[in-house]
Amino acid sequence: MFPIIIKDFKNIGKDVNGMTVGPFIFLNKGVEESTINHELIHYQQGIETLFIGLWIIYTYDYIKGIFEGKNSYDAYMSVRAEKEAYENENNLQYLSKRKRYEWIFANKKVNKKVNKKVNKKVNKKVNKKVNKKQIRRSKRLECKNKN
Ligand SMILES: [Zn+2]
Secondary structure: OOOEEEEEEOOOEOOEOEEEEOOEEEEEOOOOHHHHHHHHHHHHHHHHOOOHHHHHHHHHHHHHHHHOOOOHHHHHHOOHHHHHHHHHOOOOOHHHHOOOOHHHHHHHHHHHHHHHHHHHHHHHHHHHHHHHHHHHHHHHHHHHHHO
């Protein structure tokens, strides 16, 4: 399935060069290759989620960002679909090497890594405390045995 590209708009919207809606890609006149690449990434995300899923994830991420106190630009940039598109729009080979569905779990991967680090630190602290307690207990036992 190929996208239906509609080119040469004068101005789709304020500060908008391209837009992907379902199977349609709308492009402003004279946009750069990276913008087309950006929209093609969104198109692939759409295929992976039957388009409606992309819309749901997109809206969820954006609203989540607003609730977290981000301004509309930062909320927009925190949308997983936009992260993938912006991070890779300048790599024109990206689409041929792209792993399907990876962008959906991108946030979770980062969280897992962070959680692992945090858990290690917490475990170290807990282990230290436990060890100290055990040492104290064994010392007490030693004293009791002496008596
Ligand atoms: Zn985008």
